[in-house]
Amino acid sequence: MKKYLLVISFAICMCIVACGGNSTSNSSDSVASTNGNPKMGSIPSDVSGNPDYQKGLGLVSKSDCFTCHQIKEAGTGPAYQDVANKYSNDEATVNALAQKVIRGGSGVWGTVPMTPHPDISLDDAKAMVKYVLMLKNK
Numbered sequence: 001m002k003k004y005l006l007v008i009s010f011a012i013c014m015c016i017v018a019c020g021g022n023s024t025s026n027s028s029d030s031v032a033s034t035n036g037n038p039k040m041g042s043i044p045s046d047v048s049g050n051p052d053y054q055k056g057l058g059l060v061s062k063s064d065c066f067t068c069h070q071i072k073e074a075g076t077g078p079a080y081q082d083v084a085n086k087y088s089n090d091e092a093t094v095n096a097l098a099q100k101v102i103r104g105g106s107g108v109w110g111t112v113p114m115t116p117h118p119d120i121s122l123d124d125a126k127a128m129v130k131y132v133l134m135l136k137n138k
């Protein structure tokens, strides 16, 4: 079991080195500094190099999500980090949460409803949710 974990962490390291190397350290720096959103400040650079993260963040930033959600603190909506910590990052969850973003709803985090987003495609909503779920820190 231990050996297995070692192999996995080795593989992860290699991936970070391979995908990261010269490009990720640059691009993750520029993600943190050029997106102009101060709420983005403290995301670990290992996820910020992930293309799913980039795509989801781009979509979330273009939509109205950050008017109610922040990364670390609850506002009108729950903190994205709390959402990420509550769920497991699997296909069924991504689907269910993407539907919720599109349809809106309440009752999971409190009585305040999330507004529906009928203009967002299921694919885009899934990309947004994948980004949110990557913020897990527990």
Ligand code: HEC
Pocket: 060, 063, 064, 065, 066, 067, 068, 069, 076, 077, 078, 083, 097, 100, 101, 105, 106, 107, 108, 109, 110, 111, 112, 113, 114, 115, 117, 120, 128, 129, 132
């Ligand atoms: C008008 C404020 C508002 C906006 C805008 C908003 N949300 Fe929410 N969001 C909420 C609230 C409130 C909840 C908690 C709902 C509940 O308790 O079931 C929530 C919950 C969530 C959840 C967790 C759902 C669950 O069932 O646990 C996700 C994921 C989410 N929002 C993503 C997004 C995304 C992505 C966007 C942008 C497209 C967005 N939200 C825009 C208010 C908002």
